[in-house]
Amino acid sequence: MDHNIAKIRHDYQLKGLHEDDLNPDPLKQFRLWFQEIIDSGISEPNAMVLATVSGGRPSARVVLLKDLDDTGFSFFTNYQSKKGESIAGNPQVALTFFWKEFERQVRIEGRVTKTSDSESAEYFAVRPRGSQIGAWVSDQSEVIPNRRFLEEKTWAFEDKFEGGEVPRPPHWGGYRVIPDYIEFWQGRPSRLHDRLVYSKDEDGNWKIERLSP
Template structure:
């Protein structure tokens, strides 16, 4: 039996994208596309692929959720002692990818990474559901465990510990901000001749636009 995946390709015909169509600021352009994804009812449009640099320069990827975006960058929250936390400590650079398949759109972001302030992490942690707050204490993220019962036992212990109390943010949990240096907007087009508009920061920190070949 052939190992070749059957050709299930689709042609992309919904829209086009030109430099004349986009806003001068890529973060505002991101907001435009993100808002359109929300209005279209896409499931979890804030889900994004996060790529980091692992041991020996090997890439590692996983899906995380975008929680904030402003002129300074794109913010997500996680366990600082997880695999990605260790990788970001050693190599504070990352790439993000959003894929809005129903809109035939992709957004790619590359940049440096920094932790958000403790105050920002505290503020976000305070509005999380209580179960998620407990979960941040329960999980030693990325560590090997004997079985799910380990998590259940920790959960019971911590629910008893914090019963009737506000749950503080664990010191090992908080946010990262990806500060973009490159942002690319991809719109699917027929015959795989896709539209790609890239914003890249120059030495002076100004955004320069270019159309890329598909």
């Protein structure tokens, strides 16, 4: 272990976050922050960590946000993947966005539902053809013998769909995370960060509270 790792430190100085700055609706507040991130031109602002739990064991990976509406956050994947199996067994998940250029983080917790077939088909239709083929090629999370195995499967599906549209595989589609907890984190000096949380009360209304950093 390189002991210099412990010395890596950055004091956050850019902005603060006050209750009066927030929209009463956390999804609208997320849109405001997200638009700032997009307008800045940073790479892949829609990258988010998805955490699931299966058999009491957590698992996390980076996926890409592909839609945001008034109900939640959507992404697309193989339903038979490890994350798909975890979601089928436990629909409670967490998402994390971190935008270091803005010294901001958003943490989201909630329940997952599948998007409609029409939503999944609509998004699949606008994916690059290579990604469409890849959805057929990859038995996501399964052990394979080598890279050549993937290449040969790719050639086979390219031949199969040559000259026509690539249909959406039945095992591929979207998930929507419907939040009941959203935390907006703004880095501040001396690790005294601003943490403002939206959570739902017994009547299903959003309330805003400040957490100690």
